[in-house]
Amino acid sequence: MSMKYGTGRRWWLIALLFMSLPAAAAGFQAQDSIPAPALVARDLAGVERTLADYRGKVVLLNFWATWCPPCRREMPSMERLRVKMQGRPLEILALDSVEPVEDVKAFLEIMELGFPILLDPEGVNTKRWKVFGLPTSFLLDAQGRIRYTLSGPVEWDEGEALQIIESLLAELPDQRKASGSAPKP
Amino acid sequence: MFMTGLFRARLWMCHGLLAMLLLTFGMTGSFGKAAAALPDDQRYPASGERLLLWVSSEHGRDPLEASAAESLSAAGVAVWSLDPSNSYFLPQLPRSMDAVPVQDVVDWVRAAQATGKEVSVYAVARSAVPVLRALATLDPAERSALCVILIYPNLYRVAEPLAEPDYLELGSLDGAVIRVLQPRRSAATPWLPGLVATLQLSGATVSTVMLENLRERFWARQTPTEYEIAEGRRLDVLLLREMEACR
Numbered sequence: 340m341s342m343k344y345g346t347g348r349r350w351w352l353i354a355l356l357f358m359s360l361p362a363a364a365a366g367f368q369a370q371d372s373i374p375a376p377a378l379v380a381r382d383l384a385g386v387e388r389t390l391a392d393y394r395g396k397v398v399l400l401n402f403w404a405t406w407c408p409p410c411r412r413e414m415p416s417m418e419r420l421r422v423k424m425q426g427r428p429l430e431i432l433a434l435d436s437v438e439p440v441e442d443v444k445a446f447l448e449i450m451e452l453g454f455p456i457l458l459d460p461e462g463v464n465t466k467r468w469k470v471f472g473l474p475t476s477f478l479l480d481a482q483g484r485i486r487y488t489l490s491g492p493v494e495w496d497e498g499e500a501l502q503i504i505e506s507l508l509a510e511l512p513d514q515r516k517a518s519g520s521a522p523k524p
Numbered sequence: 525m526f527m528t529g530l531f532r533a534r535l536w537m538c539h540g541l542l543a544m545l546l547l548t549f550g551m552t553g554s555f556g557k558a559a560a561a562l563p564d565d566q567r568y569p570a571s572g573e574r575l576l577l578w579v580s581s582e583h584g585r586d587p588l589e590a591s592a593a594e595s596l597s598a599a600g601v602a603v604w605s606l607d608p609s610n611s612y613f614l615p616q617l618p619r620s621m622d623a624v625p626v627q628d629v630v631d632w633v634r635a636a637q638a639t640g641k642e643v644s645v646y647a648v649a650r651s652a653v654p655v656l657r658a659l660a661t662l663d664p665a666e667r668s669a670l671c672v673i674l675i676y677p678n679l680y681r682v683a684e685p686l687a688e689p690d691y692l693e694l695g696s697l698d699g700a701v702i703r704v705l706q707p708r709r710s711a712a713t714p715w716l717p718g719l720v721a722t723l724q725l726s727g728a729t730v731s732t733v734m735l736e737n738l739r740e741r742f743w744a745r746q747t748p749t750e751y752e753i754a755e756g757r758r759l760d761v762l763l764l765r766e767m768e769a770c771r
Contacts, residue, residue, distance in 0.1 A: 368685075370686075373686065376686075404709070406739055407711075408747060436711070437713055437714055465714050466714050466715070468685065468686065469684075469685055469688065469689070470711065471680070471683035471684075471711060472711045477685070488684075490685060
């Protein structure tokens with residue numbers, strides 16, 4: 340009897356271990372609500388953007404470059420996430436790290452993306468946010484605090500990434516988490 | 525009594541042998557050092573005055589690197605090519621390079637200098653770590669006689685988002701002359717000034733060369749650009765130029 344109980348408990352532990360695997364797979368690092376460093380970057384239209392423009396929304400800030408294959412691979416999932424989350428208070432920002440704007444424009448002719456692309460030609464923001472590898476992503480809550488970091492690519496519209504984003508959206512007051520009534524930049 | 529005497533004599537002989545062994549190892553260094561042969565390298569001989577010690581990255585020796593070594597050899601530059609992952613049976617991970625025995629690299633550099641040729645050392649990515657640690661172990665005169673070329677060296681102890689970069693402690697590099705080659709299309713490019721400052725703080729004289737329109741390991745990319753393919757085939761030219769610049 341005790342053997343049976345022991346075996347059952349072991350299987351339960353193994354099942355728990357497998358259930359926890361997807362959470363460990365992507366490698367998201369939970370942060371202790373760190374205040375975000377300043378972000379000042381121009382978009383492709385030349386308009387200066389700061390994080391204050393997106394206050395009240397959950398923000399996915401992704402550092403990338405056109406020459407980085409893993410960055411290019413995860414971009415379509417970011418676009419699918421944008422479409423999936425339309426009307427909800429989530430802002431996806433892709434900050435191109437230390438590249439000429441011509442390279443970015445050439446890339447966007449191949450891959451159509453509906454979220455804002457910000458430019459960091461001198462790497463000022465890249466250094467301020469201490470980004471050492473690409474892609475690196477930050478998930479910010481509606482108060483502009485950093486809640487998660489991720490080094491490396493992920494499929495943003497599924498699995499752990501989507502769960503985390505949903506959990507940050509769930510922290511918002513009811514009328515905002517569904518309708519996305521946060522102020523537009 | 526006789527048996528006891530014989531036993532004592534044998535005991536003394538054993539002690540004597542042991543003492544001789546200890547003395548021998550004491551004169552040549554530790555047991556570990558004596559056991560550490562020169563690293564298992566691939567040699568490309570040449571009759572010229574220059575010898576390049578080439579340390580591949582954690583990814584191992586790429587066929588294009590071997591081809592460049594052959595070209596250098598044909599141009600009169602001898603090459604001793606070390607593939608640390610293969611030689612030391614290490615996983616192909618950056619941190620594996622930290623496990624390369626530094627004394628082996630020191631002995632390797634000294635063996636190269638003993639040929640009487642003008643010696644340069646070229647290290648790729650994280651293999652810069654054992655090379656720089658070996659450099660710190662050399663005598664200042666041995667160190668300053670070398671030309672050291674590092675391409676996108678990875679010297680981080682820790683590099684986590686939102687935290688200041690933390691570099692490895694390498695020891696004194698007083699008198700070392702180091703050229704850092706940095707492909708522009710790399711996440712490490714904005715951090716180059718910090719890396720240079722770290723090497724300078726260790727006492728090295730550092731110069732940098734930005735390799736435009738290239739990515740790290742451009743000679744072995746899965747999806748290379750046409751320019752990367754062309755430059756990958758000209759690695760020998762790049763290294764000849766950088767060895768010249770060290771003079």
